[in-house]
Amino acid sequence: MRLGVNIDHIATLREARKTTEPDPVKGALIAIEAGADQITLHLREDRRHIQDEDLFRLKCELKDTNIPINLEMAPTYEMQNIALEALPNNVTLVPEKRQEITTEGGLDVVSMLDYLKDFIKPIKQQGITVSLFIDPDFKQIDASVEIGADAIEIHTGEYANAYGKNVEKELERIKKAAKYAKEKGLKVYAGHGLTYQNVSEIAKIKEIEELNIGHSIISNAIFLGLYEAVRRMKEIILNARKELKSE
Numbered sequence: 544m545r546l547g548v549n550i551d552h553i554a555t556l557r558e559a560r561k562t563t564e565p566d567p568v569k570g571a572l573i574a575i576e577a578g579a580d581q582i583t584l585h586l587r588e589d590r591r592h593i594q595d596e597d598l599f600r601l602k603c604e605l606k607d608t609n610i611p612i613n614l615e616m617a618p619t620y621e622m623q624n625i626a627l628e629a630l631p632n633n634v635t636l637v638p639e640k641r642q643e644i645t646t647e648g649g650l651d652v653v654s655m656l657d658y659l660k661d662f663i664k665p666i667k668q669q670g671i672t673v674s675l676f677i678d679p680d681f682k683q684i685d686a687s688v689e690i691g692a693d694a695i696e697i698h699t700g701e702y703a704n705a706y707g708k709n710v711e712k713e714l715e716r717i718k719k720a721a722k723y724a725k726e727k728g729l730k731v732y733a734g735h736g737l738t739y740q741n742v743s744e745i746a747k748i749k750e751i752e753e754l755n756i757g758h759s760i761i762s763n764a765i766f767l768g769l770y771e772a773v774r775r776m777k778e779i780i781l782n783a784r785k786e787l788k789s790e
């Protein structure tokens with residue numbers, strides 16, 4: 544299983560003072576040393592954290608490595624132009640609302656079918672893998688297949704925010720969605736709100752091959768340091784996968 548480390552919230556701290564540190568690109572290099580298999584960053588329309596130049600600097604820093612860049616972005620033509628200039632390895636389309644604190648739900652692919660079918664064509668033509676950040680919903684999975692996405696990233700936010708008996712209910716939704724998506728030929732990823740405490744159950748879902756995790760790692764990095772915060776997350780994920788193999 545691959546770990547994508549999302550560096551957004553290194554940039555959140557930098558943007559608190561509109562200064563130059565902490566540098567998210569430096570954070571990406573440390574995360575890679577600690578075991579990150581991918582660097583994820585979300586270039587939001589409101590530029591609340593990641594800036595355009597972070598993406599281009601990261602591209603430059605990683606050009607001689609085999610570490611992929613996963614650019615999260617809203618399905619807008621502003622972002623499409625930036626993606627076609629920066630040429631990340633992967634693009635993940637996510638919904639954005641200006642007033643949201645963080646991503647609130649999955650992309651509604653069903654209601655944007657024709658738009659997204661055309662929108663992703665020039666991106667895929669550049670050899671960029673296209674993933675859609677969606678809720679664990681079969682209709683959204685079918686629509687993802689229909690528009691020609693390569694992958695889905697299952698939104699684990701409801702699971703992460705659940706408590707009591709709802710945790711099991713949300714976990715079951717994710718398990719069923721992962722199995723269904725895999726059967727439909729999609730690559731299956733997951734992310735949002737994953738922590739040291741809740742990640743193992745998601746990592747044990749064999750159809751899921753990649754997790755993208757940010758806020759919790761960066762939060763823990765304040766006390767552990769970034770290298771250890773990433774290393775620990777990767778260790779928990781790999782140990783959970785070992786349990787899966789032994790079952």
Ligand SMILES: CC(=O)[C@@H](O)[C@H](O)COP(=O)(O)O
Pocket residue numbers: 549551552584585587615637644645646676734735736757
């Ligand atoms: C799509 C998703 O769940 C996150 O990757 C996204 O980046 C969240 O947005 P913030 O990083 O701005 O919280």
Ligand SMILES: NCC(=O)COP(=O)(O)O
Pocket residue numbers: 549583696733734735736737755756757758759
């Ligand atoms: N797509 C999920 C991601 O990149 C990180 O989400 P979070 O761990 O910051 O909630």
